[in-house]
Amino acid sequence: MNRLYKAAYVIDEEQIWDDDIEMYGDGYIFRVDANPTTEAEGAPEGWDEYCEDKWGEPHEFFIPSDRPIYRSRSAAQDRVNLINRWGGHAVLMECTPEWTTVAQANAWRKLDRLADRMLTAQKKVDALHAQYSEIARGAAL
Template sequence: MLPTRIYQFKQTGIPEEAKMIFHGDFEEAERLGGVIWEELGYDTFVIQNPEWEPAGWRDHVLCVREQQIADGLEVDKLWDADKKFTWPWSDRLFKSRSAAMSRVNAIRYWGGTAELVEASLFWETTKDANARRKARRDQVRVEKLRAKIRAIEGAPDDLPF
Protein backbone atom coordinates (compact mmCIF):
# COMPACT_ATOMS: atom_id res chain seq x y z
CA MET A 1 0.00 0.00 0.00
CA LEU A 2 1.28 3.44 -0.90
CA PRO A 3 1.83 5.92 1.92
CA THR A 4 -0.57 8.82 2.23
CA ARG A 5 1.91 10.89 4.22
CA ILE A 6 5.61 11.55 3.81
CA TYR A 7 7.99 13.29 6.20
CA GLN A 8 11.04 15.45 6.01
CA PHE A 9 12.96 17.57 8.46
CA LYS A 10 14.23 21.09 8.11
CA GLN A 11 17.29 22.18 10.01
CA THR A 12 16.57 25.66 11.30
CA GLY A 13 19.77 26.54 13.11
CA ILE A 14 23.21 25.65 14.36
CA PRO A 15 24.88 26.47 17.69
CA GLU A 16 26.24 30.01 17.97
CA GLU A 17 29.76 28.69 18.57
CA ALA A 18 29.60 26.86 15.22
CA LYS A 19 28.93 30.04 13.25
CA MET A 20 31.51 32.16 11.54
CA ILE A 21 31.28 35.29 9.45
CA PHE A 22 32.64 34.86 5.96
CA HIS A 23 33.58 37.70 3.62
CA GLY A 24 33.67 36.62 -0.01
CA ASP A 25 31.42 35.51 -2.81
CA PHE A 26 28.39 33.27 -2.37
CA GLU A 27 29.83 30.24 -4.18
CA GLU A 28 32.98 30.30 -2.06
CA ALA A 29 30.91 30.60 1.14
CA GLU A 30 28.82 27.58 0.12
CA ARG A 31 31.91 25.55 -0.78
CA LEU A 32 33.59 26.37 2.53
CA GLY A 33 30.67 26.08 4.94
CA GLY A 34 28.08 24.08 3.03
CA VAL A 35 25.07 26.11 4.13
CA ILE A 36 24.53 29.86 4.21
CA TRP A 37 22.72 30.46 7.49
CA GLU A 38 22.35 34.19 7.09
CA GLU A 39 23.30 36.94 4.66
CA LEU A 40 24.60 40.00 6.51
CA GLY A 41 25.17 42.20 3.50
CA TYR A 42 26.99 42.27 0.21
CA ASP A 43 29.51 39.40 0.19
CA THR A 44 29.14 38.82 3.95
CA PHE A 45 27.59 35.57 5.15
CA VAL A 46 27.14 33.52 8.31
CA ILE A 47 28.27 29.97 7.62
CA GLN A 48 29.24 27.00 9.74
CA ASN A 49 32.88 27.06 10.70
CA PRO A 50 34.29 24.07 8.80
CA GLU A 51 36.65 23.32 11.72
CA TRP A 52 33.85 23.25 14.32
CA GLU A 53 32.65 20.04 15.86
CA PRO A 54 30.30 19.59 18.80
CA ALA A 55 31.52 18.52 22.22
CA GLY A 56 31.67 14.74 22.38
CA TRP A 57 32.04 14.22 18.61
CA ARG A 58 35.53 12.65 18.82
CA ASP A 59 34.35 10.14 21.45
CA HIS A 60 31.29 9.35 19.33
CA VAL A 61 33.44 8.66 16.26
CA LEU A 62 35.73 6.32 18.20
CA CYS A 63 32.76 4.52 19.76
CA VAL A 64 31.08 4.01 16.35
CA ARG A 65 34.37 2.84 14.86
CA GLU A 66 34.87 0.31 17.67
CA GLN A 67 31.33 -0.99 17.18
CA GLN A 68 31.90 -1.29 13.42
CA ILE A 69 35.06 -3.31 14.05
CA ALA A 70 33.23 -5.53 16.57
CA ASP A 71 30.46 -6.08 13.99
CA GLY A 72 33.08 -7.20 11.45
CA LEU A 73 32.54 -4.32 8.99
CA GLU A 74 34.98 -4.32 6.09
CA VAL A 75 38.04 -2.13 6.75
CA ASP A 76 37.35 0.18 3.79
CA LYS A 77 33.85 0.92 5.17
CA LEU A 78 34.93 1.87 8.69
CA TRP A 79 34.59 5.46 9.85
CA ASP A 80 37.92 7.25 9.81
CA ALA A 81 39.15 8.14 13.29
CA ASP A 82 39.41 11.78 12.13
CA LYS A 83 35.92 11.85 10.54
CA LYS A 84 34.62 15.41 10.23
CA PHE A 85 31.30 16.34 11.76
CA THR A 86 28.38 16.77 9.34
CA TRP A 87 24.70 17.38 9.94
CA PRO A 88 22.19 14.85 8.61
CA TRP A 89 21.24 15.42 4.96
CA SER A 90 17.94 17.24 4.80
CA ASP A 91 17.03 16.48 1.19
CA ARG A 92 15.59 13.02 1.88
CA LEU A 93 11.94 12.08 2.15
CA PHE A 94 10.84 9.50 4.70
CA LYS A 95 7.88 7.14 4.68
CA SER A 96 7.88 6.91 8.47
CA ARG A 97 7.61 9.71 10.97
CA SER A 98 10.06 7.96 13.30
CA ALA A 99 12.82 7.83 10.67
CA ALA A 100 12.57 11.56 10.02
CA MET A 101 12.28 12.28 13.73
CA SER A 102 15.50 10.37 14.40
CA ARG A 103 17.32 12.95 12.23
CA VAL A 104 15.64 15.81 14.10
CA ASN A 105 16.76 14.24 17.38
CA ALA A 106 20.33 13.86 16.09
CA ILE A 107 20.44 17.53 15.11
CA ARG A 108 19.12 18.55 18.51
CA TYR A 109 21.56 16.22 20.27
CA TRP A 110 24.51 17.94 18.60
CA GLY A 111 23.18 21.41 19.45
CA GLY A 112 21.28 22.41 16.32
CA THR A 113 17.61 23.13 15.85
CA ALA A 114 15.25 21.38 13.46
CA GLU A 115 11.58 20.74 12.88
CA LEU A 116 9.64 17.87 11.40
CA VAL A 117 7.40 18.59 8.42
CA GLU A 118 4.94 16.35 6.63
CA ALA A 119 2.98 16.28 3.40
CA SER A 120 -0.30 14.52 2.73
CA LEU A 121 -0.38 12.68 -0.55
CA PHE A 122 -3.16 12.04 -2.98
CA TRP A 123 -2.25 9.20 -5.31
CA GLU A 124 -3.67 9.12 -8.84
CA THR A 125 -2.58 7.75 -12.17
CA THR A 126 -0.50 9.99 -14.40
CA LYS A 127 -3.30 9.89 -16.96
CA ASP A 128 -5.81 11.18 -14.39
CA ALA A 129 -3.38 13.81 -13.10
CA ASN A 130 -2.72 15.10 -16.62
CA ALA A 131 -6.47 15.25 -17.33
CA ARG A 132 -7.07 17.14 -14.06
CA ARG A 133 -4.32 19.68 -14.87
CA LYS A 134 -5.61 20.13 -18.43
CA ALA A 135 -9.16 20.73 -17.17
CA ARG A 136 -7.79 23.36 -14.75
CA ARG A 137 -5.83 25.10 -17.53
CA ASP A 138 -8.93 25.06 -19.76
CA GLN A 139 -11.02 26.53 -16.94
CA VAL A 140 -8.53 29.39 -16.53
CA ARG A 141 -8.70 30.08 -20.28
CA VAL A 142 -12.54 30.08 -20.17
CA GLU A 143 -12.51 32.60 -17.29
CA LYS A 144 -10.13 34.90 -19.19
CA LEU A 145 -12.33 34.74 -22.29
CA ARG A 146 -15.46 35.45 -20.22
CA ALA A 147 -13.75 38.50 -18.73
CA LYS A 148 -12.94 39.75 -22.24
CA ILE A 149 -16.55 39.19 -23.34
CA ARG A 150 -17.85 41.12 -20.30
CA ALA A 151 -15.46 43.98 -21.11
CA ILE A 152 -16.62 44.05 -24.74
CA GLU A 153 -20.30 43.88 -23.85
CA GLY A 154 -19.93 46.64 -21.31
CA ALA A 155 -18.08 48.95 -23.72
CA PRO A 156 -19.93 52.01 -25.08
CA ASP A 157 -21.51 51.65 -28.55
CA ASP A 158 -20.18 54.95 -29.88
CA LEU A 159 -16.51 53.96 -30.10
CA PRO A 160 -14.77 55.52 -33.14
CA PHE A 161 -13.39 52.19 -34.38
Protein backbone atom coordinates in the same frame (compact mmCIF):
# COMPACT_ATOMS: atom_id res chain seq x y z
CA MET B 1 -3.87 5.09 4.74
CA ASN B 2 -0.19 5.60 3.96
CA ARG B 3 1.66 8.53 5.45
CA LEU B 4 5.05 9.96 4.60
CA TYR B 5 7.30 11.93 6.93
CA LYS B 6 10.28 14.25 6.66
CA ALA B 7 12.34 16.70 8.63
CA ALA B 8 12.00 20.34 7.57
CA TYR B 9 14.26 23.21 8.54
CA VAL B 10 12.54 26.10 10.27
CA ILE B 11 13.98 29.41 9.09
CA ASP B 12 13.53 32.64 11.04
CA GLU B 13 11.55 35.29 9.12
CA GLU B 14 14.54 37.63 9.22
CA GLN B 15 16.54 35.05 7.25
CA ILE B 16 14.18 35.03 4.26
CA TRP B 17 16.11 36.22 1.24
CA ASP B 18 14.73 34.46 -1.83
CA ASP B 19 11.68 32.84 -3.40
CA ASP B 20 12.43 29.35 -2.06
CA ILE B 21 10.09 29.88 0.88
CA GLU B 22 6.93 27.97 1.64
CA MET B 23 4.44 28.95 4.36
CA TYR B 24 2.51 26.22 6.12
CA GLY B 25 -0.83 26.64 7.86
CA ASP B 26 0.66 26.29 11.32
CA GLY B 27 2.76 29.42 10.89
CA TYR B 28 6.11 27.76 10.34
CA ILE B 29 8.21 29.14 7.52
CA PHE B 30 10.46 26.67 5.78
CA ARG B 31 13.16 27.13 3.21
CA VAL B 32 12.46 24.60 0.49
CA ASP B 33 15.34 22.12 0.05
CA ALA B 34 17.33 23.92 2.72
CA ASN B 35 20.67 22.38 3.53
CA PRO B 36 22.48 24.97 5.62
CA THR B 37 26.12 24.65 6.52
CA THR B 38 27.97 26.28 9.34
CA GLU B 39 30.72 28.85 9.02
CA ALA B 40 32.05 28.04 12.48
CA GLU B 41 35.81 27.58 12.79
CA GLY B 42 35.59 24.07 14.20
CA ALA B 43 33.23 21.18 14.63
CA PRO B 44 30.90 21.27 17.63
CA GLU B 45 31.67 19.24 20.71
CA GLY B 46 31.05 15.54 20.12
CA TRP B 47 31.33 15.72 16.32
CA ASP B 48 34.58 13.76 16.09
CA GLU B 49 33.18 10.95 18.26
CA TYR B 50 29.98 10.91 16.19
CA CYS B 51 32.00 10.59 12.96
CA GLU B 52 34.12 7.80 14.41
CA ASP B 53 30.97 5.87 15.43
CA LYS B 54 29.11 6.57 12.17
CA TRP B 55 31.84 6.32 9.50
CA GLY B 56 34.93 5.14 11.32
CA GLU B 57 36.87 8.26 10.29
CA PRO B 58 36.73 12.03 10.79
CA HIS B 59 34.66 14.24 8.46
CA GLU B 60 34.38 17.99 8.00
CA PHE B 61 31.41 19.35 9.95
CA PHE B 62 28.07 19.79 8.15
CA ILE B 63 24.44 20.07 9.20
CA PRO B 64 22.48 17.05 7.89
CA SER B 65 20.11 17.40 4.95
CA ASP B 66 16.34 17.59 5.37
CA ARG B 67 15.64 16.05 1.94
CA PRO B 68 15.09 12.36 2.84
CA ILE B 69 11.47 11.20 2.95
CA TYR B 70 10.53 8.36 5.29
CA ARG B 71 7.71 5.86 5.58
CA SER B 72 8.42 5.60 9.30
CA ARG B 73 7.62 8.46 11.67
CA SER B 74 10.33 7.36 14.09
CA ALA B 75 13.01 7.38 11.34
CA ALA B 76 11.98 10.90 10.34
CA GLN B 77 12.01 11.98 14.00
CA ASP B 78 15.54 10.58 14.27
CA ARG B 79 16.52 12.87 11.36
CA VAL B 80 14.90 15.87 13.10
CA ASN B 81 16.80 15.03 16.29
CA LEU B 82 20.06 14.68 14.33
CA ILE B 83 19.59 18.08 12.64
CA ASN B 84 18.72 19.74 15.94
CA ARG B 85 21.64 18.04 17.71
CA TRP B 86 24.17 19.71 15.40
CA GLY B 87 22.73 23.22 15.49
CA GLY B 88 19.92 23.17 12.93
CA HIS B 89 16.29 23.86 13.78
CA ALA B 90 13.95 21.30 12.27
CA VAL B 91 10.43 19.99 12.87
CA LEU B 92 8.70 16.79 11.80
CA MET B 93 6.35 17.08 8.81
CA GLU B 94 3.68 14.56 7.72
CA CYS B 95 1.70 14.11 4.52
CA THR B 96 -0.87 11.68 3.22
CA PRO B 97 -0.32 11.19 -0.51
CA GLU B 98 -3.30 10.66 -2.77
CA TRP B 99 -2.70 7.84 -5.23
CA THR B 100 -4.14 8.09 -8.72
CA THR B 101 -3.31 6.79 -12.17
CA VAL B 102 -0.85 8.80 -14.24
CA ALA B 103 -3.53 9.31 -16.90
CA GLN B 104 -5.92 10.81 -14.31
CA ALA B 105 -3.16 13.00 -12.81
CA ASN B 106 -2.26 14.28 -16.30
CA ALA B 107 -5.93 15.05 -16.98
CA TRP B 108 -6.21 17.04 -13.71
CA ARG B 109 -3.03 18.99 -14.51
CA LYS B 110 -4.36 19.77 -18.00
CA LEU B 111 -7.64 21.00 -16.51
CA ASP B 112 -5.70 23.22 -14.07
CA ARG B 113 -3.67 24.72 -16.95
CA LEU B 114 -6.85 25.35 -18.97
CA ALA B 115 -8.52 27.00 -15.97
CA ASP B 116 -5.49 29.29 -15.59
CA ARG B 117 -5.62 30.18 -19.29
CA MET B 118 -9.38 30.91 -19.05
CA LEU B 119 -8.81 33.18 -16.04
CA THR B 120 -6.09 35.08 -17.91
CA ALA B 121 -8.33 35.41 -20.97
CA GLN B 122 -11.26 36.60 -18.82
CA LYS B 123 -9.08 39.31 -17.27
CA LYS B 124 -8.16 40.51 -20.78
CA VAL B 125 -11.84 40.53 -21.81
CA ASP B 126 -12.75 42.49 -18.68
CA ALA B 127 -10.00 45.04 -19.41
CA LEU B 128 -11.20 45.43 -23.01
CA HIS B 129 -14.80 45.82 -21.83
CA ALA B 130 -13.75 48.55 -19.37
CA GLN B 131 -11.77 50.31 -22.10
CA TYR B 132 -14.74 50.05 -24.49
CA SER B 133 -17.13 51.46 -21.86
CA GLU B 134 -14.79 54.36 -21.12
CA ILE B 135 -14.51 55.28 -24.81
CA ALA B 136 -18.26 54.93 -25.30
CA ARG B 137 -18.96 57.27 -22.36
CA GLY B 138 -16.51 59.81 -23.81
CA ALA B 139 -18.12 59.60 -27.28
CA ALA B 140 -21.61 60.17 -25.80
CA LEU B 141 -20.56 63.55 -24.40
